[in-house]
Amino acid sequence: MASETGPCPQCRKNGRDESGNNLVTHPKYNYRKCFACNYYEAINAPLEGKYIDIFDRKLTKATCEKYGIQVVSYTGSFNTKHGLEAVTDERCAIFNTYEKGQVIRQKVRSLDNKQYMKLLGTNTKDKSLWGKHTCSPTKKLPITITEGEFDAAAVFQATGMPAVSIPNGAGNVGETLTRELSWLQEWKHVVLMFDNDEAGAEAVDKALSVLPVGQVRIAKLPYKDANEMLKEGKEAELKTCLWNAETYKPECIVTISDIIDEVLKKPEYGYSLPWDFLNEGTYGLQPNNIYVWLGAPQVGKTEAMKEVIFHLLEVEKVKVGMFCLEQGSANSVQRMVATKVNKRLHLPSNEWWNEDEIRAHAMELEGRLHLYQNSSSSGITLDSLLINIRYMYYCFGIKVIVIDNLTALCNTPIIDGKYVRDWVFTDYVADKLHALSRELPLSIILVAHTSKDRISKQIHIPTSKKNKESYLMIGEVQMDEMINRPGMDWNSGRMPGLEHIDGGDRIGRLADYVIGLARDTVSKNDVIRRTLKVKFLKTRLASEHCGKEYKLMYDYETGRYS
Numbered sequence: 001m002a003s004e005t006g007p008c009p010q011c012r013k014n015g016r017d018e019s020g021n022n023l024v025t026h027p028k029y030n031y032r033k034c035f036a037c038n039y040y041e042a043i044n045a046p047l048e049g050k051y052i053d054i055f056d057r058k059l060t061k062a063t064c065e066k067y068g069i070q071v072v073s074y075t076g077s078f079n080t081k082h083g084l085e086a087v088t089d090e091r092c093a094i095f096n097t098y099e100k101g102q103v104i105r106q107k108v109r110s111l112d113n114k115q116y117m118k119l120l121g122t123n124t125k126d127k128s129l130w131g132k133h134t135c136s137p138t139k140k141l142p143i144t145i146t147e148g149e150f151d152a153a154a155v156f157q158a159t160g161m162p163a164v165s166i167p168n169g170a171g172n173v174g175e176t177l178t179r180e181l182s183w184l185q186e187w188k189h190v191v192l193m194f195d196n197d198e199a200g201a202e203a204v205d206k207a208l209s210v211l212p213v214g215q216v217r218i219a220k221l222p223y224k225d226a227n228e229m230l231k232e233g234k235e236a237e238l239k240t241c242l243w244n245a246e247t248y249k250p251e252c253i254v255t256i257s258d259i260i261d262e263v264l265k266k267p268e269y270g271y272s273l274p275w276d277f278l279n280e281g282t283y284g285l286q287p288n289n290i291y292v293w294l295g296a297p298q299v300g301k302t303e304a305m306k307e308v309i310f311h312l313l314e315v316e317k318v319k320v321g322m323f324c325l326e327q328g329s330a331n332s333v334q335r336m337v338a339t340k341v342n343k344r345l346h347l348p349s350n351e352w353w354n355e356d357e358i359r360a361h362a363m364e365l366e367g368r369l370h371l372y373q374n375s376s377s378s379g380i381t382l383d384s385l386l387i388n389i390r391y392m393y394y395c396f397g398i399k400v401i402v403i404d405n406l407t408a409l410c411n412t413p414i415i416d417g418k419y420v421r422d423w424v425f426t427d428y429v430a431d432k433l434h435a436l437s438r439e440l441p442l443s444i445i446l447v448a449h450t451s452k453d454r455i456s457k458q459i460h461i462p463t464s465k466k467n468k469e470s471y472l473m474i475g476e477v478q479m480d481e482m483i484n485r486p487g488m489d490w491n492s493g494r495m496p497g498l499e500h501i502d503g504g505d506r507i508g509r510l511a512d513y514v515i516g517l518a519r520d521t522v523s524k525n526d527v528i529r530r531t532l533k534v535k536f537l538k539t540r541l542a543s544e545h546c547g548k549e550y551k552l553m554y555d556y557e558t559g560r561y562s
């Protein structure tokens with residue numbers, strides 16, 4: 001080990017050693033010596049200080065004597081992060097640790113400059129709780145553990161209650177408490193009174209991972225730490241903090257009495273939906289639930305969704321917030337009014353156009369239907385969506401949110417200012433929406449497209465002359481399997497599955513309900529072409545509804561499903 005050099009405190013006191021390298025450390029012999037003036041400093045030798053009132057900490061001489069806190073005017077060197085530094089007549093506190101009445105460790109810390117700190121004594125590595133010599137365990141009293149030595153002394157002086165501190169700040173809390181477990185269990189319980197800051201909160205977490213759960217209480221301080229409260233004359237408040245310290249109980253574990261009110265709450269139907277089969281499968285639209293409405297483009301999702309929203313507005317008189325990210329707000333309202341007057345207003349071929357009636361019906365929705373109007377050309381960001389949903393909930397009392405659609409929402413895949421892969425972003429959106437659905441009592445209806453890449457894959461049925469024989473031998477079931485295997489075109493009326501959500505299946509896994517929609521849009525049969533198949537792909541409450549399929553018929557005249 002190379003000899004370290006630094007400034008000599010003695011030379012510096014006399015205005016010499018400008019280059020700061022007179023003092024040479026001899027680690028092998030545990031001392032430092034100045035080659036110029038012969039100043040000598042034993043590296044680990046304990047210091048002798050005095051017991052006095054420490055006014056700037058508001059600690060009395062009696063408290064200091066009990067805890068072994070001395071004050072010394074120290075001339076010597078400290079190892080800092082900038083290397084060896086010399087101090088002259090630095091006012092330092094000495095925190096003594098005892099074993100069998102002997103000092104085995106001293107923590108020397110400047111009262112004015114925190115970076116001047118060092119450990120002295122025969123056992124500088126000792127990690128036991130500091131201040132243990134001041135108290136003996138009893139099942140009648142709690143023991144308080146603070147982060148700093150002054151805080152432990154402050155707790156005792158202010159409350160008369162036993163208190164100790166972790167020896168090296170928040171860092172080693174786990175190791176120290178593990179070693180002291182049996183000693184701590186001899187007390188009534190343990191009160192953790194750590195600093196009211198981030199490091200303190202982290203230390204609490206670490207302590208909780210070590211200490212027996214039922215035995216720990218956490219004191220919440222209104223000031224930075226216990227010594228701060230003593231300095232501010234808040235002895236009584238400190239005492240209250242100690243006695244009111246709450247028993248720590250992991251949030252994820254509850255007792256029956258914690259949740260009995262919820263247990264006694266009979267499940268209720270949510271808002272009704274336009275078709276009976278939807279109500280049977282979902283028990284109505286429930287708060288804190290996500291409903292994914294999945295179908296290929298052009299299948300009629302928006303039209304069918306319009307029936308749902310119309311029903312919620314007209315029958316249930318619910319306030320609905322709509323984010324129509326592909327069609328404009330005005331178009332959405334036109335479609336809503338169209339439902340009322342049974343006309344397809346959004347088509348130029350529609351001849352009926354009674355402005356007064358349209359206005360009257362549109363204005364009826366005032367205050368009930370709130371729409372998001374996109375003002376930027378780049379589309380809505382997820383952050384903006386979440387802000388607007390919260391705003392709608394808190395300011396307008398919105399109960400149902402409709403987002404049409406997921407693909408448009410994921411057009412700009414940016415997280416924290418960085419572009420990410422599409423599927424990463426869709427997963428992220430799914431997580432955020434799921435968290436929101438648990439945070440606010442909203443029913444969230446999310447329209448999702450089927451994935452495009454699977455549409456492009458074409459079915460192959462061997463029909464060449466060479467294969468004719470084998471082709472003819474294919475049974476009906478087998479043929480059906482071939483036709484319906486993944487990859488078949490959506491416009492033939494193929495029903496999507498959970499795995500077909502554009503952007504990935506995470507939203508399907510997080511959603512409470514997934515309702516698939518399919519329609520054969522190319523059939524020559526008019527009835528088949530008008531038939532929208534609706535299937536429960538995922539149901540939350542009763543699994544027997546899952547997999548059930550229903551049919552809705554579209555009326556070209558009125559533009560309505562029934």
Ligand SMILES: [Zn+2]
Nearest residue numbers: 008011034037
């Ligand atoms: Zn010297």
